[in-house]
């Protein structure tokens with residue numbers, strides 16, 4: 039697309055930004071742009087407005103770092119007093135939280151780390167929301183921490199790190215059962231596999 043002389047600078051810029059999206063390379067970006075060009079102005083504006091609203095209307099929950107409305111300090115899960123207040127499920131990303139919520143197996147709280155350790159890409163422990171997790175443990179009566187992280191190298195090293203750092207807190211720390219295939223991400227795991235891994239979680 040960048041070398042396509044038929045497309046002007048605007049389209050090239052848009053293609054460049056779109057190709058940053060996960061799973062969207064230059065070819066797919068081009069496909070999306072041509073699709074949009076064939077829509078009427080109203081249709082394009084509707085999409086553009088919704089994207090613009092994301093930044094303005096969504097913020098991170100002050101407690102667990104899940105997404106929430108900009109008007110709320112806490113997300114709906116943290117606000118829900120019906121949920122078990124003494125279990126925290128630690129996930130890497132908000133979409134993993136959604137995958138676990140969709141199982142309807144878990145009724146506790148969450149903590150979103152906002153990534154997993156990845157020294158090659160500069161993701162060191164201070165880049166993850168680990169301090170705020172420890173603070174929650176100090177301020178609340180938590181009985182169990184469930185480490186629901188991807189079954190890949192970064193997930194494993196994050197589990198090892200957290201296991202070590204959580205030791206002094208004297209609580210039950212569990213991880214998902216080994217049923218998840220190596221390299222599997224929580225987000226894309228099929229529901230039956232994830233549900234089994236969740237139910238069969240093992241104490242560390």
Ligand SMILES: [Zn+2]
Pocket residue numbers: 099100101102103104112113114115116117
């Ligand atoms: Zn929350």
